[in-house]
Amino acid sequence: MLSIEKENSRVATTKPLDELFTNVGQKFETETVKHEGYRFDYPLRWLRDPSVTKAVGFRRMKFISEAIHGFPFTVAFEIRYYNKEKRTYEKFEQGKLLQVNLLVNLETTLQAFQEKINDIYLEYAKQYNIDEGEYHLDIIYDRKNATVKINRIEDLGEDVYISTKYNNLAWYRFLRMLNQPAEYPVHPDFYEVENPNGTYENVFDSDAIIVHASFSGAQNSFLCLANDFYEKPTKLYEPPSGSISDFQVWFTTDGRKRIIPLYHVFYLELSSYTTTIERKNMIFYTVEVVGLVAN
Numbered sequence: 001m002l003s004i005e006k007e008n009s010r011v012a013t014t015k016p017l018d019e020l021f022t023n024v025g026q027k028f029e030t031e032t033v034k035h036e037g038y039r040f041d042y043p044l045r046w047l048r049d050p051s052v053t054k055a056v057g058f059r060r061m062k063f064i065s066e067a068i069h070g071f072p073f074t075v076a077f078e079i080r081y082y083n084k085e086k087r088t089y090e091k092f093e094q095g096k097l098l099q100v101n102l103l104v105n106l107e108t109t110l111q112a113f114q115e116k117i118n119d120i121y122l123e124y125a126k127q128y129n130i131d132e133g134e135y136h137l138d139i140i141y142d143r144k145n146a147t148v149k150i151n152r153i154e155d156l157g158e159d160v161y162i163s164t165k166y167n168n169l170a171w172y173r174f175l176r177m178l179n180q181p182a183e184y185p186v187h188p189d190f191y192e193v194e195n196p197n198g199t200y201e202n203v204f205d206s207d208a209i210i211v212h213a214s215f216s217g218a219q220n221s222f223l224c225l226a227n228d229f230y231e232k233p234t235k236l237y238e239p240p241s242g243s244i245s246d247f248q249v250w251f252t253t254d255g256r257k258r259i260i261p262l263y264h265v266f267y268l269e270l271s272s273y274t275t276t277i278e279r280k281n282m283i284f285y286t287v288e289v290v291g292l293v294a295n
Contacts, residue, residue: 018059019043021249021268023261033260037214037250046272047245056215057233057271061224063206065102066263067177073098073113073170076191077120078163081128089159095191096120102177106205107141109177110148114139117164124162132157143208146253148178149199166193176263179204204261205253211268212255214248215240220255233271 021040028038046054075098080091098116101109114137121135134155141148154163166174169188176182178200209226215237216223224235240247249268251259 017043017046017272017274019270019272021270022266024265024267030260033250034258037212037248037258039246039248041246042240043272046274047240049274051274053274054239055236055273056239057237057273058224058228058230058235059233059271060229060267060269061211061226062229062267062269063209063226063261063264064266065206066265067102067173070100070102071170071173073100073174074167074191075117075120075170076165076167077124078165079124079128079130079161081130081160100174100177105207106177106203107143107207110139110141121162128160130157130160130162132160133162135162141203143205144254145201146203146205146208146257146259147199147201148203150196152195152197165191166196167191168193171196175200179259179262181262202259202262204259204264206264208253209259210252210255212250212252213237220252222255223249226251236273 021038023038026038075096076093077096078091078093080089082088083090098113100113104112117137121137124130125135134153136153138151138153139148140151152164154161156163167188168185168190171193172182172185172188179202180200206226211223211226211228212221213223214221217237251261253259
């Protein structure tokens with residue numbers, strides 16, 4: 001005899017809802033971001049879900065620079081030297097083209113730029129016997145404090161010397177690389193940048209960036225490092241309580257001092273988890289076995 005029984009059972013399943021948060025196409029006031037971070041709304045469907053086991057999972061953080069691979073940087077060198085054949089002092093200008101590579105990290109880019117400029121100083125000094133004055137470029141990058149200090153030293157001699165002027169367009173691009181506010185030059189082809197010296201703050205370097213989020217319960221609301229990625233989220237955070245419907249994201253290099261990317265777009269991918277109850281039909285089969293009894 002075969003009997004069939006049916007029973008309805010409820011099975012809990014956890015389903016993630018992936019969401020992408022970005023500054024692309026958004027208008028954020030710099031001063032507001034500086035103090036409050038980037039503000040985003042939680043997914044409404046997830047927020048309204050009555051599940052008590054909701055969670056926020058981190059998946060990916062990606063920064064993309066508006067610049068592509070690099071840019072040319074032209075410098076006008078002026079050399080005054082003594083012409084032994086003519087027994088007189090002469091002067092000429094010559095442009096040098098350098099390539100700034102953005103495919104490597106910022107520290108490497110700045111070091112390469114410094115070395116190229118100093119090599120040219122040395123080349124002209126040897127070629128034209130410039131034995132008066134002091135000529136070199138020093139660039140100090142402080143990752144923790146997000147600053148770059150540029151100190152170009154051109155201590156001109158009385159009779160012979162080397163001096164430089166940077167191209168306006170090249171310097172505009174260089175400032176943007178350092179995440180500095182910069183307006184496109186009126187005369188991009190002119191060489192009018194005579195004094196690049198200074199300490200530049202709010203330098204954005206994706207290799208040094210720490211990402212924070214208001215929903216994170218970690219120290220300093222730490223969320224991840226720049227360009228982190230998890231195929232399956234292993235970091236899960238509690239959902240908002242009460243009437244909170246949004247969260248904030250901000251970036252630092254030391255956990256405290258906030259950095260605002262002026263020329264980068266970012267993509268933050270989160271997984272919003274909810275637990276749903278599904279009904280499933282369970283079918284049971286009962287088989288009655290009748291034994292044979294021998295006489």
